[in-house]
Amino acid sequence: MIRWHSEGLQEGRFTVSQGLALVGFLLVSAAVAASLLVGARLLRVRARSSSRLKRETYECGETPNAPAWVQFHARYYVVALFFVLFDIEAALVLPWGIITREMGKGGLWAVGSFVGVLMLGWVWGIRKGTLEWV
């Protein structure tokens, strides 16, 4: 059981070789996207005449009445705040996940109290109805 942890500690860093392999992989995936776009550019048809109407914004056939870039109520800003809280929580709990065994009961208490406080906030949010989509 402990074997895994000790291995994890030795390997627990982002090596240059791994990073380079990652860059290589991402380059290949970028090449796929680029080659498809270039292929489309070479092969696609071009209209002989262009009209403004064709490049008009699509609104189901109606004449577009206003730009879409206006201020409107983003209904989920409280959800976004909650997301930030819980995502930070996840980011802080993740490292504990690797060394749960070694930290033992102490780690459980620490993480438990931390998450417990957070869940108090969750209960408040549910009670207040802030997490309802209105």
Next chain:
Amino acid sequence: MSGFVHGLSYGAVIVTVLMTVTAFSLWFERKLAARMQSRLGPTLVGPAGILQPIADVLKLLQKEDIVPLKADAVLFNLAPPVAVVCAIGVAAAVPFSPTVVAADLDVGVLYVLAIGAVTVLPVFTAGWASNNKLALLGGMRAVAQSVSYEVPLVLAALVPVILAGSMRIGAIVQFQSDHHWFVAWPFFLGIPAFVIFVLAMLAEANRIPFDIPEAESELVAGVTTEYTGMKFALFYMAEYVHTLVASAVASALFLGGWDGGPFRPGLHWMVLKTLFLFAGLYWIRWTLLRFRSDQLMRLCWRYLVPSSIALVATAGVWVVFVG
């Protein structure tokens, strides 16, 4: 430098296979959907229509490229390739066998979750850059959904990390190979975590029953409304690749990856598990209806978040006191 060459060569092989599987999964999905609805599906191109995806790609390559006059052209053109790179990029850290892996990162789980979460950015960029109300609404919905389901996704993925004591996906699979698949034991942790992971992953990939961002009955095609030809196809491809790669991640984290139980372990087990899971997702797609936005949010924040936190806590207690 050898790392770079390794990434390039393995990347070329893995990406080629991914693209091929994705293309033919389109045929498979259309056939499956057709059978489920008492239709035949594609039949004309090749035997049983199996060459249909190739015909589709050739058609999409020829389509005229239309950029709306009022759109932000730079962002509009940038979003589709970024979406594809993010979707494929997740596969870098997924081990298909002990040796077939592009970059078996020590922070593999974190990397997979991070890049998976980034995929919403090109979607929102497309919605914003189109300067189209339908597209913008689709983009906003995609952000709300991804932001919410990110939390149960990360917490569900944390359960195998706690049980195996490593964030390297290869080590997690090896641990399951040495002990038990997490979905088999401890099943009271593995099965719920697996279910939450798959649900959250469906929501992240905007698939039915969570495809509210592109709800075609309300938003035409959501963020892809203004896209034509290959740029539209890239978004479509990104969605399929995302689902496929996420199935691979779920297979590795919960279903034992390349381990074959009593049989010899190998690449084929990982491929089989991934494809079975992928096909299961199609089944869900053609069976269920779409959720409403408020139902989606309620499911996530009321039920999935607290239950995934409870799972993480139980996994911690289990590891400390039992195993």
